[in-house]
Amino acid sequence: MRLLIMGPQGVGKGTQAALLSKHYGIPAISTGDIFRYNLKNQTPLGKEAQAYIDKGELVPDELTNKIVKDRLAMDDAKNGWILDGYPRNASQVAALDAMLAELGTPLDAVVALTADHDVLMERMMKRAQIEGRSDDNPETIAKRLDVYAKETAPLLDTYKSRGVLHEFDGSGDIDAIQATIVAELGE
Ligand SMILES: Nc1ncnc2c1ncn2[C@@H]1O[C@H](COP(=O)(O)OP(=O)(O)OP(=O)(O)O)[C@@H](O)[C@H]1O
Ligand SMILES: [Mg+2]
Structure with a gap:
């Protein structure tokens, strides 16, 4: 199973991706997590990405x-994966298309999660207190939601026209949302 999970910041992509990863036995790959790991360890990649992440901008394509x-x-991605946080703009969609063509593997489905703006803001402010993510402050959150609306949200239409988009309400109970997704995608 090869999946994308899409939706605005705070909608629960990471949470649902982890559960889907367990259910299907495939790795959940989050570009945000990869960047955060590199920031924390101050690798060359982390240092290069830091300024963009702190401003809530996209790291260069x-x-x-x-x-x-x-x-x-990588080996563990041979039989499937779930990508969280990528692609985020049209050029990343094209890059992913090229990677999939090269690997000779199609994309099975795109899971899109939705929730009201108020729910998203509330969740991110709560997460800021718990996780202390430096980019979960009101100013950066607003910028990220803006980038999402302008660059990422339009990609849902792209995948819809390809017939692979599945939309779900991300504001309910975590396990109930997961069950709904699995029921739709298949066991
Ligand atoms: N595909 C990407 N392209 C460019 N930059 C990215 C990409 N994925 C992550 N980033 C960078 O990493 C930051 C954090 O990404 P991440 O997906 O963890 O957070 P998010 O957008 O707030 O979503 P969530 O609330 O689900 O964690 C982004 O603001 C951006 O700077
Ligand atoms: Mg996340």
């Missing part, structure tokens, strides 16, 4: 595309 390409080439 060349850098992000390469990370995903390398990750999808």
